[in-house]
Amino acid sequence: MLKNLRVSLVLLLICGVAYPLAMTGIAQIVMPAKADGSLITDASGKVIGSELIGQSFKDPKYFTGRVSSIEYNGAGSGSGNYAPSNPAMIERTQKDLAAFLAANPSVKQEDIPADLLTNSGSGLDPHISPQAAKIQVPRIAAVRGIDAAKLNALIDEYTEGRSLGLFGEPRVNVLKLNMALDQLK
Known part of the structure; x- marks a missing residue:
């Protein structure tokens, strides 16, 4: 059970925090006007x-x-x-x-x-x-x-x-x- 909780937490951090922040950062560099709406x-x-x-x-x-x-x-x-x-x-x-x-x-x-x-x-x-x-x-x-x-x-x-x-x-x-x-x- 503890192992499942750790896996869920790691995936949450990767998919819910790290990935969106990385994509937003890349978009701000590559196409800032579009990234800002x-x-x-x-x-x-x-x-x-x-x-x-x-x-x-x-x-x-x-x-x-x-x-x-x-x-x-x-x-x-x-x-x-x-x-x-x-x-x-x-x-x-x-x-x-x-x-x-x-x-x-x-x-x-x-x-x-x-x-x-x-x-x-x-x-x-x-x-x-x-x-x-x-x-x-x-x-x-x-x-x-x-x-x-x-x-x-x-x-x-x-x-x-x-x-x-x-x-x-x-x-x-x-x-x-x-x-x-x-x-x-």
């Missing part, structure tokens, strides 16, 4: 978000991201995991659809990309599809008085390709796009 700072150096966690943008002069059932709370992740037929899911989607259409009156319902009305699995996804960004251009162009062609070029500039050229879909980080939007004249 891929933080995004403004020109003054103030942290305004993470490249990995979405944010809520309610102001009509900004691009909006995906729906988040956890309000982009990075302390946890998750989704409601409702079936498409679930009454709560239908009600939430109809409410979000109505709000999007009210904010974007030039958009037809059938043209709205699904990623603007659906949660990601984690509820933290900071990305939307390029189509989801471009469908918001008329609203932002009108509110900010910026030419739509300039906004579309900005979206193209901030569109990230597939991971390793093979995985996933092209995507746009909403926080980075909105930061660049604020820099436009």
